[in-house]
Each structure stands twice: as structure tokens, then as C-alpha cells.
Amino acid sequence: GSACRYNNAPAAxxxxxxxxxxxxxxIGKSKIACTSLANTCLQFVSSSGLGIRDLEITFxxxxxxxxxxxxxxxxxxxxxHLDRLYLHDGPSSALNLNSNTHVFISGVSFANMxxxxxxxxxxxxxxxxxxxxxxxxDADWELSQYDGQTGSCGNSTLDGFxxxxxxxxxxxxxxxxxxxxxxxxxxGQLGGIGVVQSATTTTT
Numbered sequence: 001g002s003a004c005r006y007n008n009a010p011a012a013x014x015x016x017x018x019x020x021x022x023x024x025x026x027i028g029k030s031k032i033a034c035t036s037l038a039n040t041c042l043q044f045v046s047s048s049g050l051g052i053r054d055l056e057i058t059f060x061x062x063x064x065x066x067x068x069x070x071x072x073x074x075x076x077x078x079x080x081h082l083d084r085l086y087l088h089d090g091p092s093s094a095l096n097l098n099s100n101t102h103v104f105i106s107g108v109s110f111a112n113m114x115x116x117x118x119x120x121x122x123x124x125x126x127x128x129x130x131x132x133x134x135x136x137x138d139a140d141w142e143l144s145q146y147d148g149q150t151g152s153c154g155n156s157t158l159d160g161f162x163x164x165x166x167x168x169x170x171x172x173x174x175x176x177x178x179x180x181x182x183x184x185x186x187x188g189q190l191g192g193i194g195v196v197q198s199a200t201t202t203t204t
Contacts, residue, residue: 004033007036016045019049020049024054027055034059034071035061040092041090043073043075045074045076050079050081051083054084055085058071059091063090064091066092066115073098074098075100082106085107088111091115095108097126098120099122100124105118106129107131108128108132111134112135116141116142117131118133118142127156127157127158127159128157132162133162133163133164135166137166139166139167139194140161140169141161141169141170143171144175145173154176155177157179158180165189167188168189169191169192170193171194171196
């Protein structure tokens with residue numbers, strides 16, 4: 001197995017306009033561990049055809065206090081493929097997707113995050129299969145519309161979803177045309193499924 005430690009203390013590793021595949025040898029064999037809890041670990045912006053697969057991504061230090069440092073952030077990109085990832089132990093959300101289109105997520109697991117497993121804002125045509133979340137302190141899969149940001153939230157599917165002992169399971173805030181099939185949500189602290197319109201993010 002191999003582990004890569006990245007010093008994100010100055011700032012997150014930000015990659016802009018890159019189209020390619022970041023691939024490991026599999027969960028338990030390939031790991032990226034960011035050394036600081038002060039900043040986000042990895043961020044991709046304006047990518048097309050980006051693939052990330054067969055990796056474990058985490059922080060090298062166990063988090064104690066919630067902040068804004070996320071493990072993996074992807075913004076304003078299209079044709080994304082995220083496969084067989086294990087994102088765990090961070091002070092905020094594991095996976096933050098913002099203003100993307102045509103997103104495909106398969107075989108991804110979240111655990112021990114102090115915020116969401118997956119936090120998705122204004123993404124369209126987003127599809128997840130075989131997703132698991134455990135011990136996260138917000139919803140494991142949250143879809144939201146934010147009026148002040150690019151894009152709109154809609155046309156999302158999630159098929160095969162297990163959430164265990166997280167604050168919430170599946171949450172939807174003002175997104176259109178969403179579906180959840182073949183799921184189990186166990187011991188959700190707030191509830192299993194939430195569908196709301198939050199006045200703090202949208203009026204639509």
C-alpha cells in the first residue's frame with residue numbers, strides 16, 4: 001500500500017481546469033492524508049471529464065472541533081466520475097460539490113465527519129449508487145439550492161444508500177426531480193429523510 005501526506009497548512013491543494021483521472025490502487029492500499037485541519041484538503045475547479053477513484057482521503061490528525069476544512073471539493077465542473085472512495089475523519093464535510101453538471105458517484109463511503117458526508121449545492125444531473133455513511137454529524141447525503149450561487153439543484157438520483165448513526169440520512173432543500181431508492185437509514189439522530197425549503201438559502 002501507499003500513503004501520500006500533503007501539507008495543506010498554507011492552503012488547500014487547488015487544481016483548476018484539469019481533465020484527467022486521479023487513481024489509486026484501492027481503498028486500504030492508496031491514501032491521501034492532509035496534515036492540517038485548518039484548510040480544505042483537495043479542491044478541483046472548472047474541470048471536465050474528471051475522474052477520482054480507488055482512494056482513501058482523510059486528515060492525518062483526528063478532528064475535535066467543527067470548522068470549514070473539507071476533504072474533497074469540486075466546483076463548476078462537468079462530467080465527473082467519483083468511484084470507490086473512502087472519505088473519513090474530518091472537521092467539516094467529506095465531499096462538497098458545488099455548481100456542477102453530469103456527476104456520477106459510485107461506491108463511495110463517508111465516516112466520522114463533523115459535518116455532512118456529501119454536501120451538494122446547485123448540482124444538476126447528479127447520480128449516486130451504492131453510497132454509505134456512518135457516524136457523521138450532519139446528513140450523509142444533502143442536496144440544496146442556494147440562490148446566490150451558480151447553477152440549480154435538480155435531476156438527482158440515489159440508488160443503494162445506507163446511513164448508520166449519523167445526524168441525518170438523506171436531506172433535500174428545494175431541489176427538483178430527486179429520487180431515493182433501495183435504502184436503509186439506521187439510528188439517525190435527527191431523522192431519516194428530510195425534505196424542506198430553507199428560507200436562509202432560497203426563495204424558490
